[in-house]
Amino acid sequence: MVTRGLVTRRRVMRLLDSVQVGLVVLVLIAPVAWMVASAFKPRTEVAAYPPRFLFTPVLDNFAELFRRTDFLDNTLNSLIVAGGSTLLGLALAFPAAFAMSWHRMSWPATATLFARMAPGTLFLLPWLMMFTALGLVGSLWALVLTHAVITLPVAIWVLLPYFDGMPRELVESAQIDGCRQHQTLLRVVLPIAMPGVVVAAILCFVFSWNYFLFALVLSGFDSKTAIVASFNFIGEGVTNWGALMAAATVIAIPPLVLTLLIQRRLVGGLAAGAVKG
């Protein structure tokens, strides 16, 4: 009797756990689902009250978004900025993180944490003056350079553990075989660290794609990113929720798809630096 009671109790507890997990999933998914649904609603039904839960999906909002605004150009700008700052960040971080790991230098890594902690507004004032003096305000260069300040620390912290776990003999024997240092890095180290480079690249791209503040101040009409453009839609008092939600859906796709690829490493990558720092 006692054991049967215990078994039933366990079953009930397990059922309760599943119900709670289900509720959490519902709460997390509902707002995103509402956004996507609104993007596909016919214009007259997006802001209908009471809200419509059943409707025939149409592509009108997307058509309007891409036809009547520069959203396609804005999206291309976002791709260039995110791609460029990812490449720049990795190009700087890869050799740096390798050397830091090899020589057990810890201060540069700690120093980069500083960049991750300071509020972005702090850097923006000097940057604005700097880029104004250089005539770069409103250019994509300004955005690639400033977004690399975001990507560089991320790349360093994600790459470090991969280098730390690498057998030293591989590098040493390549050196003895007469490989030059940059060859060693590209031919020996890079292939081994490739999984880390992929995780770092994806995280850098997503961070840069999502970043709002720098482009808000430093972009011009021609270099506006999709993120800033959508913010301007709100500011224009556009009550066209359909187009707004279509824009939100388009911007949400790259980060969601890319992070699917590295789900297991995601949290470790985001938390990197906090554990030691």
Added chain:
Amino acid sequence: MRRGGATSFRWMVAPALVFAAAMIVLPFLYAGWLSLQETMIGMPSRFAGFGNYARLARDAEFWNGLRLTLLLYLLSLGLQLVAGTWLGLLLARADAARGLVRTVLVSPFMLPPVVVGMMAIVILDPGLGVANYLLGQIGVAPRLFLADPDTVILTVALVDTWQWTPFVALIVLGGYLSLPQELFEAAEIDGAGGWRRFWHVTLPLLAPTLVTAAVLRSVDLLRFFDVIYITTSGGPGNASTTLNILAYRRGFEFFEFGYAAAIMVTLSAMVFGTVLAFARLRRSVAW
């Protein structure tokens, strides 16, 4: 020829250091210097010593911003740590953080803040939003959410909690799974009940993990900007003008560079101070 073991790769740090010096260190120093200047549009700036900081101490907007920053910070951090611990342990018990559930868990905190802000605007609209409709269905009076000075910070905190609790939960889950599971079994055999086991065994063991999560959230929450600026720009009135929003408006809307820099330096000091305090706390809860 140099021997392999003696090879130095130190020079490979140089490009990153040059970049960091130009883009991070110099701007930071410049911002610090700027905070000691009195700047006005159309006038040459002049050295003001700590004049801007003295002005901060007298500025009601600054104290309002500080109060809102701390309120948002404590509210969000508290909610996320409690909910995150609950969810993390639930995920561990139900072994649920896999496949589709994991995808759902990571999605909110990977969304661009602009998207979260836009969702909040549409869903929480006082007149046409689906949130008030659903509340109405269960007999709750409609709310103004972001449009009410009394609830705007709470609403932002709840939005951020929606977005970041899964992140805290996954950190807690990782920390929990790395603990020696025999300890929990031993406590169960000793007859410690659910709550006692949680308070006396699980929570102390998870403390370092929770400090890590708290550090990560603190850095983001103290300098919170995106979702507030996108949804309310600091309003209604000044009801959500946190320090970072205030600094932005002073700097980029009113072009008071010196004064804005002083606010930004103060806020940075708050963030660094908090991180250092947590680093100390982590040493004291280590086991």
